[in-house]
Amino acid sequence: MKIAVLSGDGIGPEIIDQALRVLEVLRSDGLPIETESAPLGGAAYDQYGAPYPEFTQKICRAAEAVLLGAVGGPQYDKLDRPLRPERGLLGIRKDLGLFANLRPAVLFPELANASTLKPEVVSGLDIMIVRELTGDIYFGEPRGMRTNAQGEREALNTMIYSESEVRRIAHVAFGIAMKRKKKLCSVDKANVLETTEFWKEIVTHVALDYPQVELSHLYVDNAAMQLIRNPKQFDVIVTGNLFGDILSDEASMLTGSIGMLASASLNESKKGLYEPAHGSAPDIAGQNLANPLATILSVAMLMRYTFNNESAALRIEGAVKKVLAQGYRTADIFETGMKKVSCTAMGDLVVAAM
Numbered sequence: 001m002k003i004a005v006l007s008g009d010g011i012g013p014e015i016i017d018q019a020l021r022v023l024e025v026l027r028s029d030g031l032p033i034e035t036e037s038a039p040l041g042g043a044a045y046d047q048y049g050a051p052y053p054e055f056t057q058k059i060c061r062a063a064e065a066v067l068l069g070a071v072g073g074p075q076y077d078k079l080d081r082p083l084r085p086e087r088g089l090l091g092i093r094k095d096l097g098l099f100a101n102l103r104p105a106v107l108f109p110e111l112a113n114a115s116t117l118k119p120e121v122v123s124g125l126d127i128m129i130v131r132e133l134t135g136d137i138y139f140g141e142p143r144g145m146r147t148n149a150q151g152e153r154e155a156l157n158t159m160i161y162s163e164s165e166v167r168r169i170a171h172v173a174f175g176i177a178m179k180r181k182k183k184l185c186s187v188d189k190a191n192v193l194e195t196t197e198f199w200k201e202i203v204t205h206v207a208l209d210y211p212q213v214e215l216s217h218l219y220v221d222n223a224a225m226q227l228i229r230n231p232k233q234f235d236v237i238v239t240g241n242l243f244g245d246i247l248s249d250e251a252s253m254l255t256g257s258i259g260m261l262a263s264a265s266l267n268e269s270k271k272g273l274y275e276p277a278h279g280s281a282p283d284i285a286g287q288n289l290a291n292p293l294a295t296i297l298s299v300a301m302l303m304r305y306t307f308n309n310e311s312a313a314l315r316i317e318g319a320v321k322k323v324l325a326q327g328y329r330t331a332d333i334f335e336t337g338m339k340k341v342s343c344t345a346m347g348d349l350v351v352a353a354m
Ligand code: IPM
Pocket: 086, 089, 090, 245
């Protein structure tokens, strides 16, 4: 099990350290885990002058899975766009062909009060957002800023999807729905945008291969509203890169804390990049305050999706549930009456529970 480990920036190194301890438990219990570290994002810019340098590319290409902390920080915001940490993330997604981004929004029953929504609206919530990750307006050409014929400055991006791109992400989403409640909602803006009208047509066609899955369609504005109004109507949601970026942040807040949510980005051969859904939180970096659970839960997804090791995944998830049930909370999910712990202490507890 060759795993590249990219700590990244901000709280990245702290949360990755705790995830590495979880991997160490699995390794000492017999899994053939080998890890190799490399920088990504701002850390890579500092060391190599590029956010996704060749050194990191080599290690990531050779690995079967990549475990990532988070990238970004205010000190990099003034760099030229191609040098910014976010470009490192987009670069590795494109380089490794990680087109299928799985973002589960699962509410741990112990955290039902942490959501800003009423507990009855969110309790039992279990949504899987499948976001296309290597196409759409994020990568479409032409793009850029220019001066037009009238001498006025303008800027443009291109929203574009090919048939094969839509088809393959649709197959991933239907496949996941088949293993869950067999309900898939495809999100588009087909009333206005041709690309997404095309998206809807292809998804509807792929549905013929999955007669047991109940397919529905929502416009993205309505989907954003429905996610707040009645989130439990959803099982699996599939959508493009831009809409998926927005809806997955929205869905994460239903669960109370983005500090709990893992994610996987997979290519055609199940190679995957696993990372917490949250960012690098520069404001609390280095203070041992961060919540390592999303990263630890990302290790569970890594075991499940790349290595097909369901029992290791369940072992990690079970340990996290146990620690929450015992009342331990990092600051981001703390409520009165609970026991507040640091990032490293939360790591200790998960390791002990495993
Ligand atoms: C995400 C992030 C990234 C994205 C940024 C950091 C480039 O918001 O993973 O959702 O927009 O995809």
